[in-house]
Amino acid sequence: MTIDKLRSKALAISDLRAMARSHLPRGIFDYVARGTDEDRAVSGNAQAFDEIAFAPRVVRDVSGVSAACTLFGKPSAAPLVVAPTGFAGLLWRDGEIAAARAAAAAGVPYTLSTGSIVPMERLKEEAGGRLWLQLYVWPQRQMTRELMTRAQKAGYEALVITVDTPVAPFRPYNLRNGFSIPFKLSRRNALDILRHPRWLFNVVLRRYLRHGPMVAENYPEQLRTPLAAAKPGKFNLPFSDDVTWDDIRELRRLWTGPVLLKGILDGEDAQRAVDAGVDGVVVSNHGGRNLDCAIAPLRVLPEIVDRIGHKATVLLDSGVTRGSDIAKALALGADGVLAGRAPLFGVAAAGEAGALRALELLIEEFVRVMTYTGARTPAGLTPDLLRLPHDFTRQAAPAASRLAPALSSD
Numbered sequence: 061m062t063i064d065k066l067r068s069k070a071l072a073i074s075d076l077r078a079m080a081r082s083h084l085p086r087g088i089f090d091y092v093a094r095g096t097d098e099d100r101a102v103s104g105n106a107q108a109f110d111e112i113a114f115a116p117r118v119v120r121d122v123s124g125v126s127a128a129c130t131l132f133g134k135p136s137a138a139p140l141v142v143a144p145t146g147f148a149g150l151l152w153r154d155g156e157i158a159a160a161r162a163a164a165a166a167g168v169p170y171t172l173s174t175g176s177i178v179p180m181e182r183l184k185e186e187a188g189g190r191l192w193l194q195l196y197v198w199p200q201r202q203m204t205r206e207l208m209t210r211a212q213k214a215g216y217e218a219l220v221i222t223v224d225t226p227v228a229p230f231r232p233y234n235l236r237n238g239f240s241i242p243f244k245l246s247r248r249n250a251l252d253i254l255r256h257p258r259w260l261f262n263v264v265l266r267r268y269l270r271h272g273p274m275v276a277e278n279y280p281e282q283l284r285t286p287l288a289a290a291k292p293g294k295f296n297l298p299f300s301d302d303v304t305w306d307d308i309r310e311l312r313r314l315w316t317g318p319v320l321l322k323g324i325l326d327g328e329d330a331q332r333a334v335d336a337g338v339d340g341v342v343v344s345n346h347g348g349r350n351l352d353c354a355i356a357p358l359r360v361l362p363e364i365v366d367r368i369g370h371k372a373t374v375l376l377d378s379g380v381t382r383g384s385d386i387a388k389a390l391a392l393g394a395d396g397v398l399a400g401r402a403p404l405f406g407v408a409a410a411g412e413a414g415a416l417r418a419l420e421l422l423i424e425e426f427v428r429v430m431t432y433t434g435a436r437t438p439a440g441l442t443p444d445l446l447r448l449p450h451d452f453t454r455q456a457a458p459a460a461s462r463l464a465p466a467l468s469s470d
């Protein structure tokens with residue numbers, strides 16, 4: 061589908077989500093859309109954004125409004141970054157390249173996941189634009205260092221070290237519908253796949269004929285097995301569960317560009333990250349995909365900005381589906397946001413054009429909200445433009461999942 065057609069068909073991220081849902085086998089759609097356990101954190105992230113309203117200012121000159129900003133000293137069309145999402149190539153053939161091209165066209169950075177199924181060198185060659193690399197630390201630290209050397213050689217700009225995944229998340233829905241790793245064919249998942257022949261042909265078979273089985277191409281060579289045959293390590297994940305601040309200091313020393321820690325939800329941890337020499341943090345609960353009942357990042361953002369905002373870049377993700385969400389995060393002090401599922405739904409709906417439409421929707425609404433609230437630049441979004449419940453930052457537990465019934469395929 062062309063971008064022009066999408067501009068009339070997809071008027072909100074929810075439209076792209078609905079298209080993704082019809083294109084993908086249900087088990088794969090669930091893997092993208094849902095969280096863990098009871099989807100409480102997914103619900104809590106949406107609820108935190110919903111609780112905030114704007115108190116717009118008027119009679120201000122907003123004629124020259126612009127979303128443009130700088131991120132780590134380089135221009136960006138908006139304070140927006142495409143978040144790292146493993147296995148985007150399961151949604152669309154070369155899905156990572158499609159998303160990265162869309163990010164380049166929209167003028168924002170793209171973060172490649174360690175778990176992607178396209179080699180980082182090919183992505184760099186075929187996508188262009190600003191590329192960041194997300195890193196999971198391996199138990200074998202030498203392998204981590206080799207991955208970083210490979211990325212620096214390929215020209216990746218920033219390193220995003222994810223520190224919130226010491227153990228594999230528990231996804232009961234994927235265990236029930238048979239879409240966990242290693243993949244085992246069952247009656248249920250076979251029927252699900254056969255109901256989506258276009259996906260089977262375009263994503264799985266065509267990829268297989270050109271590049272062989274799907275493999276996490278950026279894993280160290282020793283661990284690069286086809287997804288269908290992957291043998292999870294300790295705690296069901298091949299990643300390290302004993303990362304220390306000394307590791308972070310060392311990785312910081314080895315990488316020449318900006319380094320961010322992703323998965324920070326506490327002011328003290330944010331401070332320790334800065335003490336370890338990182339340039340920024342991503343305040344994130346992994347889109348509600350790891351610790352269910354984790355606090356919504358938006359609720360801890362003011363505390364973290366207070367602690368480190370004057371000396372480090374503070375980005376936020378988890379639950380961004382509207383331009384107004386970007387504006388709310390910025391008004392609470394973030395320098396920018398990452399979006400994970402929104403561009404992924406676009407990729408699943410229509411490849412590069414779909415991802416571009418997702419980014420367009422987010423940026424267009426962000427500019428509209430800036431204009432309505434009287435902010436001519438992203439820096440003009442200030443806390444006085446928001447109205448929050450008095451206990452917004454103190455509310456501890458996410459409410460019982462409002463999304464689970466809609467998401468459920470169990």
Ligand SMILES: Cc1cc2nc3c(=O)[nH]c(=O)nc-3n(C[C@H](O)[C@H](O)[C@H](O)COP(=O)(O)O)c2cc1C
Binds near residue numbers: 347378401
């Ligand atoms: C399908 C999927 C795969 C993901 N894979 C990774 C990953 O490999 N590494 C990582 O740091 N975060 C990963 N994330 C988390 C995102 O980087 C990001 O934190 C999250 O999606 C933000 O929430 P949102 O989806 O509500 O925007 C993944 C998210 C999704 C939806």
